[in-house]
Amino acid sequence: MFIWNYGYRKKYMYELENKVATEKLTDITSDERIDRAQGIGLFYTQLxxxxxxxxxxYVSSVSSRHSVVVFVSIKSLPIGKVSPEERFLFERVKPKEMIFRCIVTHGYKDSRKEQETLEEMLVNQLKEFVRNEDGEEMQREVTLVDHAQRDGVVYLMGKSLVMAKDGSKLVKKLTIDCLYNWLIKQVCEAA
Incomplete structure (x- = not known):
């Protein structure tokens, strides 16, 4: 547990300290060389x-991004149940772009076997979020989400290798480079 917690915290802090700047996101969204694939891309992240x-x-290696991108973080709350209306918390990442952030919350008593799939619930709540935003573009954007959903939903899960910094002590290198990465591999294979 200590190794898992230690490695997870180090990875999270690295991602937090190196998160994509707004300027970089603007470069990505305005770059004509990056194709716009049809559909919805659900990009899972801890951030x-x-x-x-x-x-x-991902964007530099694939040279593409989906017409609708949602950065999804799944968080467990220390409460029994989260109401369906509060389960999905959306935010637009960049004005006038179809790029969103969604925090999916659940309590420890929430059923994981709901009638609708997570995908259906998330997309329906995204459309509701867009409808509730002010602006004349609302109906056009809801239609874009509908078309993107029909074109398909792609789950994008980044896999990263965590390595200790050069010059780290042997114990830290062994803990991170070997043991933590071995634990990650075991979890991925079990899923």
Missing amino acids: VHGISPIFTD
């Missing part, structure tokens, strides 16, 4: 504030 540096790696 609640900011965009993971893995996103820029």
